[in-house]
């Protein structure tokens with residue numbers, strides 16, 4: 093089955109079964125490996141992408157459901173929020189192994205878009221689905237606050 | 246940690262016809278003997294500079310000035326790529342922007358971990374064993390650059406200065422490293438490169454230059470094993486037995502073979518592998534396999550029976566690891582406190598599940614791409630399976646998405662499987678072996694289940710006079726290539742470390758060990774023995790303090806007369822946290838713990854909120870660390886934060902339970918990791934020191950559990966003997 097989608101601003105054709113998670117279509121078919129596999133069941137957030145502008149778990153989004161959609165991945169996300177987050181990430185050296193960080197940034201960008209000045213409770217609520225086994229949470233939190241500051245300036 | 250010194254004496258006899266076991270021993274033995282000091286590089290030997298920008302096995306400089314550092318270690322998040330680059334940049338007086346890192350090939354002659362003699366990463370040793378070596382590599386390159394500049398400028402070498410990547414002479418001449426790289430790399434390296442004194446440091450002990458991998462890790466650009474793609478590559482997943490030790494009796498793969506994208510189904514020693522054109526298809530087809538398992542040799546016990554058996558053993562004398570006249574001493578004790586602790590099996594659950602890519606040309610060559618943590622062992626095992634001499638096997642080490650010890654194991658399981666699969670299909674196509682999260686949680690190599698029984702006695706003055714400690718559990722090295730180096734007189738050092746040398750004056754001290762035989766594969770897990778010994782020792786300290794009405798910090802200090810560095814971190818943490826002085830909000834309680842692991846001293850004070858419903862949230866941790874010279878203070882803090890989070894998640898709610906041989910947990914819903922809302926605010930303070938540096942990757946983990954348990958003890962009177970806390974309704 094072929095599906096037409098826009099990925100990172102480019103029209104792409106996905107030739108994959110409709111029940112294949114978008115995660116594997118991105119990684120194995122399109123060879124876009126910035127989006128990560130961590131659990132495959134929606135429990136870790138490593139696979140987070142933006143679907144029509146909102147964060148979704150690509151392991152729980154199926155090829156058959158994305159016809160005509162606009163998908164943005166970590167490789168190309170360049171919203172104000174993502175840019176501010178990357179600046180903050182560099183200032184604070186947030187990543188350790190880095191494997192979860194694509195998902196963290198995609199999720200945090202979504203949070204900042206909806207809530208430009210998040211409280212700690214907002215961060216807990218928005219980010220609890222994104223696991224970091226290196227436990228960089230402390231710096232992710234600081235990074236989100238810092239990005240909010242950058243956005244305000 | 247002596248760890249792997251003896252690895253080569255057993256399984257590690259190299260599968261290499263061109264290199265006798267004897268010469269292998271000589272080579273690795275030589276490296277071991279060279280140990281932490283000295284420029285033990287073959288710089289002027291076979292690898293002498295060729296004028297191609299290669300200065301030594303660790304430093305290469307390109308004509309554009311890029312300095313490439315070859316990292317002999319695996320960076321699995323702990324940041325050693327940045328650390329080793331900074332050591333070279335320091336002595337080279339390079340600009341941080343021109344530094345680049347690359348993982349070194351597998352070659353113990355050049356790239357051995359100097360504390361082991363073989364190539365590998367662990368025991369928080371990357372920075373300590375490389376500290377002098379990588380600085381000397383940088384210093385040697387700098388001396389060669391200066392010599393080359395002096396020759397071509399026809400000036401005295403002593404008049405040349407190097408700063409921020411610029412070579413300069415008072416006459417006004419200036420050049421970059423690239424301008425002289427070719428010339429300089431043909432120079433003879435200095436015999437004893439001159440190292441800077443600490444007052445000249447620009448990188449060591451400084452902040453303000455970032456991790457070398459932050460940017461690429463923030464754009465999804467870092468390539469992990471999972472991201473490797475080779476022409477024609479197939480994806481393999483393996484159906485493994487539901488019980489450890491079972492084997493395949495028969496398999497019906499008809500349905501699986503007919504599924505979309507499936508290219509082959511093969512049997513390997515570990516189970517049945519499905520090969521498909523993509524990961525999804527491979528995973529789908531695996532669930533269509535019908536396998537009958539032969540459980541003749543399988544472990545079929547349950548963890549609750551194993552624990553009950555361990556509890557019985559904990560009442561009986563074991564092999565003596567530390568001997569003391571405790572019986573007599575207890576007679577003099579006024580108060581005796583006793584506890585039996587139980588620690589569960591734990592999975593490492595790194596964010597990137599196990600994986601490896603193998604490209605085999607039978608009889609000719611094998612290439613492997615993976616996060617290799619023990620290159621020498623991985624290399625040997627791969628060579629043996631592929632039936633190729635070691636020089637025909639190449640390992641490309643990649644950044645790993647975590648490990649926490651999992652990627653360093655005695656069978657190199659993930660590489661082992663990948664090579665077996667490649668072999669089973671005759672090397673027809675490259676293979677990427679992928680483990681799912683379920684495979685990871687169920688797949689073994691756990692931190693062992695342990696039971697500890699601790700009895701300690703206080704005299705009238707509230708001083709400890711007797712300490713009797715018995716540990717029951719599996720050895721993580723028994724029957725592995727690591728056994729020779731780590732088991733002495735029947736005592737596996739890794740089972741008792743953290744309990745055998747107490748920082749406290751405890752009067753008579755006896756420690757005994759029962760090493761059990763259980764067919765569950767076990768392994769080191771971030772901070773190894775200290776994952777359980779620190780909890781037992783440090784919670785017992787607070788029980789003793791509480792039973793005699795003494796302040797836990799004071800109580801520790803008074804028993805620490807011969808442990809100045811433990812005392813130092815404890816005092817620093819107490820001072821920074823405002824111990825005893827600060828008023829805590831209602832419901833918030835404080836606990837303290839101090840522990841040394843891998844030569845690094847850490848004290849932590851946890852502020853724990855016990856909510857009205859009895860659940861807990863660790864709000865804040867004040868951490869003090871003494872690891873000698875602090876090479877990168879910011880990354881040391883990062884490792885303390887991460888170590889605390891990693892330990893806390895496990896203590897709060899992680900356990901692997903086995904029922905009739907089958908692991909019960911399988912995913913992040915029943916092996917629930919620490920999440921954002923669980924993470925405390927962490928503040929790290931480093932004790933200034935001029936001692937040789939020790940590591941940061943593991944020592945942050947041990948104290949957090951007991952610090953939190955102690956807070957709960959003082960706040961609620963509750964003792965937590967069996968982990969995790971979720972067993973007691975605390976999370």
Ligand code: FES
Nearest residue numbers: 131132134137151
């Ligand atoms: S891989 Fe999608 S949530 Fe974990």
Ligand code: FES
Nearest residue numbers: 189190224225226
């Ligand atoms: S940085 Fe390693 S899992 Fe988040």
